Amino acid sequence: MEQNYNFGGVGINLRAPDTLLESPVLVPFAAPEPVPGWTVEVTFVSELPHPAGAPCWADQWEAHWKQPGEEWCIRSGQTEGMPRPYCAWVRRNDQVRMYWVEELQGKLSVWQTLDALDLLHLLLERGGVVLHAAWVLHNGTGILFSGPSGVGKSTQAALWAKYRGAEVINGDRCLLRLGEDGRAWAHGICYSGTSGICQNRSAPVAALVLVTQGAENRVAPLGGLAAFKALLPQCAYRTWDAVDVANATDILSRLLTRTPTFRLECRVDAGAVECLERVL
Numbered sequence: 001m002e003q004n005y006n007f008g009g010v011g012i013n014l015r016a017p018d019t020l021l022e023s024p025v026l027v028p029f030a031a032p033e034p035v036p037g038w039t040v041e042v043t044f045v046s047e048l049p050h051p052a053g054a055p056c057w058a059d060q061w062e063a064h065w066k067q068p069g070e071e072w073c074i075r076s077g078q079t080e081g082m083p084r085p086y087c088a089w090v091r092r093n094d095q096v097r098m099y100w101v102e103e104l105q106g107k108l109s110v111w112q113t114l115d116a117l118d119l120l121h122l123l124l125e126r127g128g129v130v131l132h133a134a135w136v137l138h139n140g141t142g143i144l145f146s147g148p149s150g151v152g153k154s155t156q157a158a159l160w161a162k163y164r165g166a167e168v169i170n171g172d173r174c175l176l177r178l179g180e181d182g183r184a185w186a187h188g189i190c191y192s193g194t195s196g197i198c199q200n201r202s203a204p205v206a207a208l209v210l211v212t213q214g215a216e217n218r219v220a221p222l223g224g225l226a227a228f229k230a231l232l233p234q235c236a237y238r239t240w241d242a243v244d245v246a247n248a249t250d251i252l253s254r255l256l257t258r259t260p261t262f263r264l265e266c267r268v269d270a271g272a273v274e275c276l277e278r279v280l
Contacts, residue, residue, distance in 0.1 A: 003110065004031040008175045008187030008202065010126040011035025012114065016042035023111035025190050028200035038122055039095050042113060044102040048088040050074065064241075075116050087116045114190075120236045124244060128177040128187070129251045132234040133208075134195065135174045135186055136166035141206035142186035143280070144174055145264075146234050151211050154195050155268055163273045169203075171195020173236075176255055179204065184259045207260045207280055214265035217275040222263040227256050230263075 001019045005012045006029060013034045014020070020042070051065055051072050065072040075087040089098040096117065100108060120130050133146035134157035143160065145153040153172075160166040169186070172193030179185040184205040192198035210222055210230050222230065228249075237248035262279065266272035 004034050005029045005114075006031040006035045006200075007119070007123060007189060008128055008177050008185070009035070010123055010128055010177075011037030012117075012119070012122070013037065013039045014042065014110065014113065015040065017044065018105060020113060021107070021109035023109050025192070025198055026110055026114075028188070028198070029190055037094065037126060040098060040113070040117065041096070042098045042100065042108075044105040045099050046102050048074070048085050048099050048101065049090075050088060051090075073118075089117065118238075119190075121238060121241075121244060123175065124237055124247045124251070126177075127251060128175050129248055129255070130189055130191070130236040131174045131176055131231070132172065132236070133174045134168065134171045136160045136168050137201060137203050138164060138166040138206070140203060142169070142174075142203040143206055143276075144186060144208050145211050146208060146231060147211040148234075152213055152266070152268065153211050156209070156211055156264070156266065156272060159268070159270065159273050163270050164277070167199075167201075168197050169199045169201045171197040176205070176251075178251075178254060178258070182258065184255045205259050207262060207276075208256075209276065210261070210263045212263065212265050214267065217264075217266045217269070217271040219262050219264045219275050219279055221279075222261045223256075227261040228253060231256070231261075 001016045003014045063074050071091045073089050074085055076085045087100050089096055131146055133144040134153040135142050135144040136157050145156045147153055157168050161168050169188055170192050172195045173189050173191045175187040175189040177185055185202055186205050187202045188200040232252055235248050238244040264276055
């Protein structure tokens with residue numbers, strides 16, 4: 001089996017001895033040809049390998065080891081109350097070798113494979129950060145509504161769809177990368193939370209909007225350190241990994257210097273759309 005995926009210009013090119021079960025949410029991201037990024041070789045084994053000197057994997061729920069020139073990872077589940085390793089992978093440059101326990105052969109899905117790979121980490125290493133944001137396509141550009149869960153991001157996106165005919169691309173997540181034109185670009189991603197809205201579309205970003213609930217509709221520019229502090233917690237990265245932290249902060253900083261950013265205090269009505277529209 002060979003299957004290629006494209007996430008905002010970053011490729012995940014899968015090779016496996018058998019067909020992996022397809023996940024509907026990934027179908028829009030399938031690519032007809034390999035895309036520059038990562039090549040992933042999947043194999044099934046009776047016993048998972050591990051690097052010399054690593055602790056016993058039977059005692060680990062999940063663990064990572066970094067050695068010169070390579071990174072190892074173990075994934076574990078729970079069987080009859082005991083941790084049980086089910087997958088290991090080793091990454092060398094842009095090549096990943098994945099080992100799965102042989103009893104999963106014929107049962108493994110593409111989604112499980114990408115999840116075990118930590119797709120968001122791989123995207124981050126290629127200059128893409130996934131932001132907790134609902135976003136819409138309007139007049140050829142993206143408007144992104146970000147903020148903590150429950151603040152009303154998807155509601156504001158729906159208001160733009162209702163009153164301005166915007167198209168909701170994703171109700172919960174957005175992949176952000178710098179484009180070749182030097183602008184921030186928004187891309188669809190295969191995570192969409194409870195919204196269920198997940199399209200593979202791309203557009204230059206017109207605005208990043210931090211949403212807060214309020215008694216009135218009002219908008220103000222949000223720039224510099226304030227924007228960075230507000231939006232970094234909404235980015236997906238491994239907080240325990242110094243390289244991920246450095247990549248996330250660097251990518252977000254560069255994106256913010258190229259993108260108008262606002263704080264929108266709003267109600268759930270057409271006035272919220274009109275208020276933001278006036279400054280765009």
